[in-house]
Amino acid sequence: MARGVRRSALVWSILGSLGFLVLPWYALPDGFFGFGWPARMLADRDLAPAVLQAVKFRRPWLFVPGVVLVAVLVVIVKVRGVSGLRKTRQTVQADLALLKRDDDTPARPAVEAG
16 A cells, blocks of 8 residues: 555545544534533433444444444554565565575685686
8 A cells, every 4th residue: 555545545544533523423403513412422322422322312323334444454454564564575585596696606716716
């Protein structure tokens, strides 16, 4: 995965996770900037964020977006680790090729007869 794409996917996944954990899942009747909803979001099932909706108000289907967001974050982190391992493997293979080439080369005498 290209570095820019990975960074962009990471940023959007983090923002999505924050929204999943903090922002109301359903549309607000007074709008987002009504600012009356934060005080009522723990008690009113229509104002709660998705994770609270799933746990407290028994709407387990709302775990699906959370699982997808976590899976994307894990893949982004793992791809970075795999690409690092791939580079290490290529370096080791190059070193082994040098060693093999040195083994196939006939030994030169340290002092030439003369």
